[in-house]
Amino acid sequence: MPRDIEMQTENVKPILSVRNLSIWYGDKQVLRDLSFEVKQGQVTAFIGPTNSGKSTLVRCLNRLNDFTPNFRATGDILFRGVAMGAASDATALRKQIGMVFRKPIPFRGSIYENVAYGAQISGNNASTHLDTIVEENLRKTGLWSEVENILGETPEQLSIGQQQLLCIARALAVEPEILIFDEPCGELDPIETVKIETLVRELTEDYTLIFATNKRRQAARVSDVAGFLYCGELIEFGATEKIFTNPQDDRTEQYVTGRLG
């Protein structure tokens, strides 16, 4: 597989570098001195038990934590070599780094309006252009055939899995470079989970993906690179195969074998 070769080559350009990132909520430190790099075109997964800081970490990467009260961070996050934060434009950044949440959150309005939302807020209002965007992105997620005839209706009648696919289509319509998944299958049944996982594998051709999950096997199935977070520390970060078959740290081994967490 070409992707494996790419993974092994060390000189793939990092799209996102995190250096010495520490995060506090008030006085409570949630993440301790994290440093890692996300390479372009790979799936990077973060595994770890509940409350290990996975969500906090991935929410930092597109600055969603800015809205959290008492949030404080030190360290640098570099997107394409440019530090985010300081004077950078968070709105523009979030257009390049999209996010899919644990629970599907369809907006008010029709399925069509949901997918077109990103384009509309960017000032793209030509209806022919919007039609193309909606169809293209629904096709990418494989939802097009199911919703083709009910585009004008509300997304509430879709199943939870379909709603999650709709949310992915909505995030893709903004044309991001990186897409963050924060436990996207947390509320889904096994069949729908398989759909999402298959989609994630397909999306790696065009996007860089970051995946936070507390399901070990899921991380093993979808990711190229994995990081194990435990109590706010990045215990181990490396190729998924290595993390799951030959972990360096005791705690990682205990976690992947199911003795911890």
Added chain:
Amino acid sequence: MNAMMTRALRKQERVSQCITFIILGSVGIPIWNVLQKTYAADTEAASAATPLNTLSPPLDNLYTVLSISFVAILFGIACAFYLQEWLPQTNWVRRFIESIVAILGGVPSIFYGILATGIFFSYAGTLKTIGVVRAPQGPGDGAALESLSFPHDTPVFYIVVLTFILMVMPLTIKTTQAALRSVATPIREAAYALGASHWQVLKTQVIPIALTQILAAGCRAMSSALATVALIFGIYVWQYTDAPGEMSNRFVLFLSSALLFSIFSSILIKLCTSASADPAHPTR
């Protein structure tokens, strides 16, 4: 990162926030003036035609009720948006105003009536001499003031306005803030994650969801204020004016138009809510 945000940027943001707030707040005053002028012109023309004279007192009162409530509620909503959406929770201005609102909102509305009759009436003369309450200047001005539903030589009209604003504002601020808070954070975050700016999130997600609640909040504040204040004033005027018969008549009209307005608005709200309240679309 929050901590890394430069000071200059923050200052810039503060200034722009202040300007927006002042613009929003001052919008009400010109509207009020324009309405008053058109109204004065209208009544002058109307008083010339004899058959319309009989219609004017109820219309007077309805006009007063509508315009006061419009200005007070608009200002209250603007205040609530500013507090809830732009000021951080730890800001001292926000905490200060919120505590005042909480106290004023908890005061039974009858005390506002007592306050109005007690304080504002006693100090009406002083208010007039220092120029807060305007004395009529010249015949034209006097006519314009006289055409209002309350006689210009008693500052009842201004007292009604002041009491109204004092009473309607805290209730409106409190309930509008609650309506804005009821829009769940995940919806906002989902919109932010798609690259929407603060204004776009407000415009496309928050306001559509909270709108009916905000309108209902305004009407609720209105109704409670009207009921008590009008009653207290009715009693006062019936007791103390030189021409009790005529005045109580006017206040009965004031009260009834207020009642009419609150019934009408609550029906309107009910209709709006049932039309937009999609069972599949709860206000998460």
